[in-house]
Amino acid sequence: EVQLVESGGDLVQPGGSLRLSCAASGFTFSSYWMSWVRQAPRKGLEWVANIKQDGSEKYYVDSVKGRFTISRDNAKNSLYLQMNSLRAEDTAVYYCVRAKYAFDIWGQGTMVTVS
Amino acid sequence: AIRMTQSPSSFSASTGDRVTITCRASQGISSYLAWYQQKPGKPPKLLIYAASTLQSGVPSRFSGSGSGTDFTLTISCLQSEDFATYYCQQYYSYPYTFGQGTKLEIK
Numbered sequence: 575e576v577q578l579v580e581s582g583g584d585l586v587q588p589g590g591s592l593r594l595s596c597a598a599s600g601f602t603f604s605s606y607w608m609s610w611v612r613q614a615p616r617k618g619l620e621w622v623a624n625i626k627q628d629g630s631e632k633y634y635v636d637s638v639k640g641r642f643t644i645s646r647d648n649a650k651n652s653l654y655l656q657m658n659s660l661r662a663e664d665t666a667v668y669y670c671v672r673a674k675y676a677f678d679i680w681g682q683g684t685m686v687t688v689s
Numbered sequence: 690a691i692r693m694t695q696s697p698s699s700f701s702a703s704t705g706d707r708v709t710i711t712c713r714a715s716q717g718i719s720s721y722l723a724w725y726q727q728k729p730g731k732p733p734k735l736l737i738y739a740a741s742t743l744q745s746g747v748p749s750r751f752s753g754s755g756s757g758t759d760f761t762l763t764i765s766c767l768q769s770e771d772f773a774t775y776y777c778q779q780y781y782s783y784p785y786t787f788g789q790g791t792k793l794e795i796k
Binding site: 609618619620621624633634635636669673675676677678680681682683 | 690723725727732733734735738739742744776778780783784785786787788789790
């Protein structure tokens, strides 16, 4: 079964840091672009970051540039999001997503609360 | 950034109805457009990609059309499980952007 499982969400103070992880299974992780997408409470979806199969290309939404870093470990079938200098507006459910044609596989999400 | 605007923002309909949701991009995105369905407390589900290609396992009552700046999602015969929020998304250029969502409610 194709699956993405996020972990690492927590309550953190403004200015703090957090590292999210995503464990992939059921597909060849190293063959796909991967993404993080977030959703603030009762709000819409916002793409956060993308990373190429080999990690050589990374893209971010402007609001997180310089604060967040996306990375991956293909040997461990894992995706990460290092979040620094967190702000109240970063409060959201963070989804790990496989980027095939569009975003075809989503994890259940992990909640990050900055307060 | 490319702005994606959906209409309507919310909509009431009955089972069996045919409904159409529109999505407009602020600049041309060719056919790099996807549609997602989201139910409360669940992650989004990909319905359509490349503007009109049905994702595997998605019922054929869902269809998409359009290219350039104007796109539509049509549900031909609403079922009870279709009442949800729908989002369009462009993946033509970074930053990838979503529409604000269309909440489809039972009349």
